[in-house]
Amino acid sequence: MSNEPGSYLPLSPAILHILLSLAGEDRHGYGIMQEVALQSDGQYKLGPGTLYDNLQRLLDQSLVSEVTPRGEEDSRRRYYRLTSLGKRVVNAEIGRLESVFRQAKVYLRPVKAGKS
Amino acid sequence: MTTRSLYRFLLRMHPAGFREHYEEQMLWIFDESVESRGTASLLLDALVSLVRQWVLRSVYWRHSRPTLAVDGSLALAETLHQNSRKLFRRAWGLNIIWLAEALVVLLMWPISIFLKFQFVGLAANATALFPGRKPVRGRPLRMNYISLFYYKNSQEFYRSQIEARRDGLRAWVGKAGGIGGAGGIVGLFFVLLVFWLLRPAIRTYMGLPNSSLDWDHSRYFVYNITVWALSFRLMAKVNERAAQVIQQEIDAMGESSMGGMK
Numbered sequence: 001m002s003n004e005p006g007s008y009l010p011l012s013p014a015i016l017h018i019l020l021s022l023a024g025e026d027r028h029g030y031g032i033m034q035e036v037a038l039q040s041d042g043q044y045k046l047g048p049g050t051l052y053d054n055l056q057r058l059l060d061q062s063l064v065s066e067v068t069p070r071g072e073e074d075s076r077r078r079y080y081r082l083t084s085l086g087k088r089v090v091n092a093e094i095g096r097l098e099s100v101f102r103q104a105k106v107y108l109r110p111v112k113a114g115k116s
Numbered sequence: 117m118t119t120r121s122l123y124r125f126l127l128r129m130h131p132a133g134f135r136e137h138y139e140e141q142m143l144w145i146f147d148e149s150v151e152s153r154g155t156a157s158l159l160l161d162a163l164v165s166l167v168r169q170w171v172l173r174s175v176y177w178r179h180s181r182p183t184l185a186v187d188g189s190l191a192l193a194e195t196l197h198q199n200s201r202k203l204f205r206r207a208w209g210l211n212i213i214w215l216a217e218a219l220v221v222l223l224m225w226p227i228s229i230f231l232k233f234q235f236v237g238l239a240a241n242a243t244a245l246f247p248g249r250k251p252v253r254g255r256p257l258r259m260n261y262i263s264l265f266y267y268k269n270s271q272e273f274y275r276s277q278i279e280a281r282r283d284g285l286r287a288w289v290g291k292a293g294g295i296g297g298a299g300g301i302v303g304l305f306f307v308l309l310v311f312w313l314l315r316p317a318i319r320t321y322m323g324l325p326n327s328s329l330d331w332d333h334s335r336y337f338v339y340n341i342t343v344w345a346l347s348f349r350l351m352a353k354v355n356e357r358a359a360q361v362i363q364q365e366i367d368a369m370g371e372s373s374m375g376g377m378k
Contacts, residue, residue, distance in 0.1 A: 030145045047157065048145045049165025052138040054174070078141060 003085060005092035008061065014054050017044060017089045019063065022082040026067055029055070032080070054079060063089055119155040120146065126162040133170050133177035279366065289352045359375040 011019070021027060021035035032055075033046050058064040063086035067079045082090070123146050127139045146158055167175065319326065 029141050030148050033145065033149070043158075045153070047161025047165070048138075048142040049168070050160045052142060053165060053168060056134075056137070077144070097365075 005085070007087040008063070008089045009093055009096055011089070011093045012054075013044065014046060014050055015058065016090070016093060017046065018051070018054055018058065019082060019086055019093075022064065022080060023087070023090060026081045028077045028078045028079050030077075058086070062086075119150070119159065123155075123159060123162055126159065129166050130169050131174055131177035134173070151194070183342055279362075282359050282362040282366070285355045289356045289359065 007103050017039065018032055020039060021032045027035060029048065029051055029102040033048070033051060036044060055064065059066065062083055064080050065083050067081045120143075124143060127135065127142055130139070142162070150158060318324070
């Protein structure tokens with residue numbers, strides 16, 4: 001798999017939300033689901049099936065790694081961490097979205113003015 | 117069937133590779149979020165996931181091998197731990213069948229002396245499972261964490277550890293696992309034949325009437341021996357799988373050293 005962040009773009013909404021949820025700290029699956037719901041004000045709710053399907057792809061692409069935190073006895077809780085490549089991919093996607101946003105503002109402004 | 121059982125059933129329908137990685141985690145999330153999200157959305161999600169994994173990812177899971185986590189030793193220990201838990205669960209699943217049968221036998225009151233022996237046999241069957249789980253549960257690699265920490269850079273040390281574990285598992289599969297295979301079936305028929313021939317002597321010894329030890333009684337005997345053989349077969353499969361996981365780890369070590377990695 002390429003180390004060039006641009007080759008992973010554009011990211012699907014589920015992948016973007018998962019990567020963003022891991023940007024702050026390592027989280028287990030349920031923690032990711034809660035963080036995604038928090039970040040999107042409850043508008044985007046990931047189901048466990050969707051979450052782990054995407055996590056598996058992210059693990060394969062080395063955008064996320066699995067970590068074993070100290071003192072965690074419950075084997076059902078596996079923690080995931082954003083890799084350096086994952087961080088670069090998120091930054092690249094945010095840059096792409098900002099560009100889309102700027103373009104949208106340019107193209108949508110005359111439409112708004114025309115309507116008013 | 118409770119919604120949790122239904123959810124678990126849907127998870128168990130997933131490809132084996134997916135189950136190994138995520139079944140326990142998804143079940144844990146179900147337990148945590150069932151009240152806030154509702155059962156319908158979680159069941160629907162599991163159903164969609166089931167279709168997705170079989171239709172879109174089945175080739176992937178067929179060719180995947182266990183993901184190595186922080187380092188190989190921890191991942192391997194975790195995989196073995198998961199395997200041993202599965203074995204333990206399955207073994208106890210069989211025990212429940214025996215215990216249910218024992219309950220039925222006890223309810224058939226007044227109980228004959230033959231059935232009392234039968235009850236003892238059921239308990240013996242349940243007990244016989246415990247030596248079987250030893251090869252996997254035995255002395256877990258977790259116990260070697262400290263030594264692995266000091267020898268972290270010594271791949272040879274780690275390799276010798278897991279090769280010994282692999283050989284032990286294979287030896288057990290070859291020896292005891294055969295009980296549930298073709299040898300076991302032949303052995304079963306042999307035992308039945310001996311039992312059938314010895315019926316008059318057993319009747320005399322136990323003071324049983326001539327009508328006893330006919331097929332109605334013998335079928336309990338047949339049933340128990342069959343389940344016993346099947347349980348060994350099952351344990352052999354689980355231990356065989358554990359040996360395969362170790363072999364994959366050894367192969368992966370070989371590949372990484374060929375690639376110039378430590």
